[in-house]
Amino acid sequence: MEAAPNLAHIAEKDAALDEVVARLRAADPNGSRAATTFRSTYDQLYDGQHTGRYQWEDLYKTEKTHYGTLIEINLRREFNDVIDDGRLLDYKVNGHDIDCKYSHQFGGWMLPPESFGQLLLVCTASDEHSTWSMGVIRARDEFRREGANRDGKVGLNQLGRENIIWLHRDAVLPPNVLLQLPPADLKAIFDNRSGQRRLNELFRRANNRRIGRNTVATVAQQDDYMKRVRANGGSRTALAKEGFIIPGGDYASHIAVAEKLGIVVPQPGEFVSVRVAEAQPNSPQSVELEGRWWRVALPSDPVTSSAPLLPGTVEGL
Numbered sequence: 001m002e003a004a005p006n007l008a009h010i011a012e013k014d015a016a017l018d019e020v021v022a023r024l025r026a027a028d029p030n031g032s033r034a035a036t037t038f039r040s041t042y043d044q045l046y047d048g049q050h051t052g053r054y055q056w057e058d059l060y061k062t063e064k065t066h067y068g069t070l071i072e073i074n075l076r077r078e079f080n081d082v083i084d085d086g087r088l089l090d091y092k093v094n095g096h097d098i099d100c101k102y103s104h105q106f107g108g109w110m111l112p113p114e115s116f117g118q119l120l121l122v123c124t125a126s127d128e129h130s131t132w133s134m135g136v137i138r139a140r141d142e143f144r145r146e147g148a149n150r151d152g153k154v155g156l157n158q159l160g161r162e163n164i165i166w167l168h169r170d171a172v173l174p175p176n177v178l179l180q181l182p183p184a185d186l187k188a189i190f191d192n193r194s195g196q197r198r199l200n201e202l203f204r205r206a207n208n209r210r211i212g213r214n215t216v217a218t219v220a221q222q223d224d225y226m227k228r229v230r231a232n233g234g235s236r237t238a239l240a241k242e243g244f245i246i247p248g249g250d251y252a253s254h255i256a257v258a259e260k261l262g263i264v265v266p267q268p269g270e271f272v273s274v275r276v277a278e279a280q281p282n283s284p285q286s287v288e289l290e291g292r293w294w295r296v297a298l299p300s301d302p303v304t305s306s307a308p309l310l311p312g313t314v315e316g317l
Contacts, residue, residue: 014138016096017119021136021165023094024121027082031168037078038125038132039174039212041071048218049225052190054178056104056127068102071123075100089118098136106133107161110153115139122164130173135164174267177209178218195220196235199228203235203246203273208296213269229271231309243275243297243304253311260287261296276308277301 028034045063046053056064072090076083082093089097098119101109106124116139125132137143143160156164178186185205192198198219202211217225228234229246236246247254249266258265258272262285266272279286279295286295289308297304 017136017138017165019094020096020098020119021167023082024079024136024167027079028167031171033078034075034134034168035132035171035174037074038071038123039176040214041067041074042125042127042176043212043214044070044074046214046218048214049221049223052218052221054176054215054218064104067104071102071125072100075121075123091121107156110155111139112151112153116141116144125173127173127176128179130175130179131170132173133166133169133171135166135169137164174212175210177206177211177215180209181206189219195222195225196228196238199225200235200238203239203244203271204242206273208263208272208274210264210266211271211273216271235273236310239273240307240309241305243277243307244273245276245294245307245310246271246273247310251310251312257287257289257310261285261294263296275301275303277304 042056045059045067046055048054051058053059076085076091084092086092086097086099089099091098091100096119098121099115100121100123101111101115102123103109104124104126108124109120109122111120118139120137120139121134122137123132123134137156137160139156139160143156143163145155145157145160181189188205189198189201192201198221199216202215202219213226216229220228222228229236229248231237231240239246245257247258247266249255249268249270249272255265261274261276263274264272275297276294277297279293281288281293283293283295286293288294289310292308294308
């Protein structure tokens with residue numbers, strides 16, 4: 001049986017919608033800019049450096065509601081090369097007004113009566129599931145769900161949700177590593193009273209994972225949290241005695257080390273910790289550091305008492 005046609009493609013031609021979709025897709029083809037914006041908005045609300053919070057459930061109800069306002073502002077700032085202030089609605093893209101709507105629950109966008117007939121940028125995200133989505137739709141009357149709340153707002157019906165043109169759907173959110181660790185590891189990290197010891201324990205336990213700058217701030221809870229990573233007395237110094245190296249994504253030389261070792265490559269503002277062991281020269285997935293060859297250590301490998309310095313760490317990186 002032939003599949004039913006997608007009604008988004010048989011609706012009357014909407015040149016404004018097509019232009020907005022094309023402009024936004026061209027501005028962020030792989031979604032990295034939007035993904036970073038969703039991640040930073042979560043971190044902005046958590047304010048982990050001062051509160052120690054790192055998950056959605058830690059937020060107050062008013063803070064959760066505020067996420068929608070913040071993501072609207074932060075997307076406008078990130079995409080200021082594409083998005084202007086709207087005349088009647090939140091944004092203007094390619095000369096067309098478009099409203100930004102966020103819901104923590106997929107499909108939960110509540111629209112006032114004046115939204116119908118307008119272009120909408122609808123988005124949702126889940127830190128727990130490390131996903132985000134963003135799409136564009138013209139809120140036609142036939143997409144209106146029956147029944148409204150006390151404010152007269154109403155959601156999209158199933159037909160409406162099916163007609164969203166997705167810029168990115170269930171895309172990967174930059175990781176919140178603290179949500180990915182087992183409870184026993186989290187307890188071992190946060191049971192330490194010292195910020196430096198908490199950070200050392202994080203790097204011991206979160207091996208071969210992308211650890212963002214905000215996670216470092218949340219665990220250290222100190223103004224000079226980045227200093228706590230570095231080789232001049234920070235985690236790189238303490239864990240070198242246990243065979244760990246901690247490449248950072250802000251340095252091309254560190255990225256090259258991660259690539260040669262075959263580990264997760266840190267992105268800008270991120271770190272990856274890994275325990276290493278000596279390797280045969282030029283062996284697969286190995287790297288030469290300080291005149292010796294190294295590979296990722298196996299659980300059976302003895303702990304080396306002195307891991308090599310990463311390029312540049314002699315200057316305290």
